[in-house]
Amino acid sequence: MSYMVCHFGKYKAGNVFGLQKHNQRENENYTNNDIDKARTPLNYDLINKANINYTKKIKTIIEANRASQRAIRKDATVYCECIISSDSAFFEKITEDSQKEFFKGALDYLKNKIGEEFIISANVHLDETTPHMHVGFVPIIDNSLSAKKLIDRKFLREVQDQLPAYLKNLGFDIQRGIKNSKRKHKDTKELKKELDREYENRCKDINFVEDYKNKLERKIEQLEVELNEKTIEYDNATNILSKNSLAMYQIQEIAFEPVMFSSDKIKISKVDFERLKESALKAYTQHNLYATVSKQLENLKQEKQYYKNQLEDSRRCRAEEYNDFRYELKSLEKENKRLGFEINKVNEILRSMSKESQIEFFKAKKEIEKENIEIEKEKNKSYEMRL
Structure with a gap:
């Protein structure tokens, strides 16, 4: 929260x-x-x-x-x-x-x-x-x-x-x-370190989004390969089913004779019976294979479409987030540059001072900070709240 x-x-x-x-x-x-x-x-x-x-x-x-x-x-x-x-x-x-x-x-x-x-x-x-x-x-x-x-x-x-x-x-x-x-309020060095950490985190966020996009693209490529393989398997099953099934004219040419004293039985040659039986068994087996491959093919198409939609959403969000990240990174870079300049400036001033002067400088700095706190309390000119 x-x-x-x-x-x-x-x-x-x-x-x-x-x-x-x-x-x-x-x-x-x-x-x-x-x-x-x-x-x-x-x-x-x-x-x-x-x-x-x-x-x-x-x-x-x-x-x-x-x-x-x-x-x-x-x-x-x-x-x-x-x-x-x-x-x-x-x-x-x-x-x-x-x-x-x-x-x-x-x-x-x-x-x-x-x-x-x-x-x-x-x-x-x-x-x-x-x-x-x-x-x-x-x-x-x-x-x-x-x-x-x-x-x-x-x-x-x-x-x-x-x-x-x-x-x-x-x-x-x-x-x-x-x-x-x-x-308490952070001093310049602490703030700069915090900005550096935030900058690094933003860079990690951008890399995370980029990695997710690459994973989706690899998944879609994998699905394309599987889809092609299943399409070939589907075509092969269709061809095998056509080869193994008797043509309509072949079934119509099978000769048969009625059985004496029976209205629901006929006689056909043993060769024709075996051919018809073999064709029926093969057709049944191939039909199951055909149905299985068809279902797998449909599932792959749906899965591919799902990941395509995910990729489109990812690209859209990535574009929006990337623009926001670029804006924030630009601001952080400017702030880091400004703080770095201030730190260097202070360091140059301190280096140019003698040890005695440096001691006096830090003493005076502490006194000024104390006075400012007292002045703020007394005058009550502005308030700041972190709710």
Whole structure:
């Protein structure tokens, strides 16, 4: 069973335009190498039929629902976003229609939880490594603009419990994450190793599909040989049956005489009787052989057709899976390349430093990490949940 992925982010007015351009794919080029422009037309928005102006819609929602007349602070959070997804294995198991129903179900839950009137957009991205949805909304609660009040710990715990259960009731094989999980974010090297493993697994998957296709082709070739052999055996049985059977004119030429004082008996020569008896026995034997070979021939034809259908299905699935694998492998290669470059860059910097400087560097790194954790806890700017 796959886990639910749900990420909440909080943003100020200055971030809104960039998020709009990313979600609606309004840029010409992207720094994110995972975006495949050829697949971008597959993206869709479950709220809007066409691209919208995020800033204008946010302003309209705030003016219609905020009670206070005071000016909004410049550093206020005016826009929030929830990213919904799962792992690639989850989406591989379901159809495109089911995938859309999955995102619709998640959106329906968020509408009830947040308020449909505060939802701005629900962009589903299918042009990246894993399908996911960006649900944008204005954080209004009790006629007040406040992301802090809306997205608190209670809110997050409820979403953790309720959203996976809601989707599971709709028939999706998904569950929430482990409570109080100690799982930490992977560093660059660990992530690169994981990507390498996934890359190798994908290559194995492609080889498995290729092997299965080759097995089916060999089976069909074997059946072709057996079918030809049985066809020859069938023809031989037909010829033997024709040779061993008396012709109609030969049967008609057999002379016979009535037996005196008997109306149901006749006399024929011993030679004719033996010929007739031999022909009948041979015909019976050959008829059984003919019937057996005919049945075997029909079974072989059906078996051959079955494996042909299997091969056609395999080829069709193989083409679809191969395209998906190529796309994922391409993304993994790019990510590996990028991470490798980052690791080399860090290693070069470390090599250029003295031992004392390296020690100071790692000390400072630990201190910065601690400070960042504290700042995140205090400001509570964004939350990320692995449900």
